[in-house]
Amino acid sequence: MKRFVGFIPILFAGCTSTLTVLQDEDIQVGVRPYYLVEQLAESELKTRLSRCKSKAFKKSDFSIGHRGAPLQFPEHTKESYMAAAKMGAGILECDVAFTKDKALVCRHSQCDLHTTTNILAIPELAKKCRVPFQGGDVDQGVKAKVECCTSDITLDEFLQLKGKMDGANEFAKTKQAYMQGTPNWRTDLYAANGTVMTHKQSIELFKQLGVKMTPELKTPQVEMPFDGFTQQAYATKLISEYEQAGVPAKDVFPQSFLLSDVKYWLKNHSDYAQQAVYLDDSYEIAGFDHNDPSTWQHTMVELKAMGVNIIAPPLWMLVTTSEKGELAQSAYATEAKKAGLKIITWSLERSGPLANGGGFYYQSVKDLVKDDGFTLELLDFLAQEIGVIGVFSDWPATTTFYANCMN
Structure with a gap:
């Protein structure tokens, strides 16, 4: 991993002034994707990915920077976003919260x-x-x-x-x-000066980097209305800051865990809502089973009828283990596709070393998780068998590498 820091001087050289749109020749994926390939057992997937060692890479909308590149950079900072763009993420995420004076800022919670x-x-x-x-x-x-x-x-x-x-x-x-609590599989090497950002600043940075944008309207942790600031005003303000910045709706994927937010956008901001992403946390409902539709809060047909076009569950909800002990599609994935919903999923490269089973994001297939190579096995299954249109990753180099190798 230490060799990867070689791209850092290139990334930040001259970036204290005017940024320019990253060109394909500027994209670098570093050594981590190749390390993951080496962890794979001999297979057709390993053979195909191994052929990419001398490939030039392009940015890809399949590769979504989850809070930037927080595997090694402080999340939701300028430095994290710039690193993610350099790794070829075609879409970057600003999770949107509000301050005491109701300004929108980038923060996960x-x-x-x-x-x-x-x-x-x-x-x-x-x-x-x-x-x-x-x-x-x-x-x-x-x-x-x-x-x-x-x-x-x-x-x-x-x-x-x-x-x-x-x-x-x-x-x-x-x-x-x-404050000294960074997990030992991350690093503080690039954490000395993380530049926090407002939502508006993130929009301008993303425009300069030439990437698309996926803001998440964070569920408030204060009682709403907050000093007169309603949930609807909050949802509208997020969209209006893209309108004011002249960002076309086709370049924005607004997200929310609250279905009511998505429905509000569909009714009041229909142009930006066509790519609205419903983040599904149904797993928090008692008795939820991703393979049993009777336990779901809404059927996929119902969601589609409401106007939802893109659904985004965590990785594990899309997969299960077959009777043969292999990766298989969950009922959740099958029903979503059958209803005509597009699927984005989260979050790759967030679990640390996978030798212990991968934790939350891999819970439905933990018996299949042996080492870090499973990162690419799961990514390939999600792309080829389920057909997800994008994957959030804490280290977008991995998803960029895969997207380019597999066209």
Whole structure:
């Protein structure tokens, strides 16, 4: 992995001033995709992917930068987005939350500033957190308590923050120790100066990089309306910032876990809503089974009838293990395709080393997961057998590499 840093000087050279659209010759995937290929057992897939070693790469809409490139860069920062674009991600994601003065900013959760930024290192901002820091004690089994939200601070205050790698030392006694929690399979090598961004700034950056955009309207963690700011006004403001920036609807894929948001866009912003993505978290419903339609909140036919065109479940909901012990399509995937829904899925390269089964994102096929090579086996199955149109990845080089190799 250390050899991969060779692209960094190229990536950031001259980027402190005007950016230019990345050309195909600028795309670099580094060494990780080749490492994953080497982990594959001998197979037709390994043979075909191995032939790409001298290939020139192009950006691909199949490759979606999930929060940028947070496997190694602080999520939702300028640096993370630029790295993802350099790796050929054709679409980049800004998760959209709002500040105390109702400005839209890029953050995965409204209340994650304590794990994704340095807010605890800035006393005047740390004291504004919804739950001020209270130290923990590992010997007593007591976890630290803290919660810092974008809605706790103004836009000007938000822009004072620096992004860091998502993580926390949950039993820390001090704020400084709490912030030292990066998983050991990620890195702090590029986390010294993460530039946080407003939604508008992300739009301008993405325009300059020549990529499409997929903003997610984050579910509020405060009671709505918030100081008069309704959910509908929030949903409209997200779309209006693309309209104001002159971004055509064909280049925007607005997302939400709330079906009501998607339906609101369909009724009030129909042009941008044609590519709206319904993020499906049905797995949180008691009794949900991705292979049993009777446990689903809505059938795929019902979703299509509501106007939904693109559905986005996590990786595991699309696959299952066959009686022969092989990858197979889940009933969820089969029914979605039958109803005419397009499918995007999330999130590749987010689970760390796969030798332990892959955790949440691989739970339906954990018995098949032996090593990191399974990343490419699953990606190939999703693309070739299920026909997904895009995959969110924490390291877009992998999805860019695959998309280019398999045309």
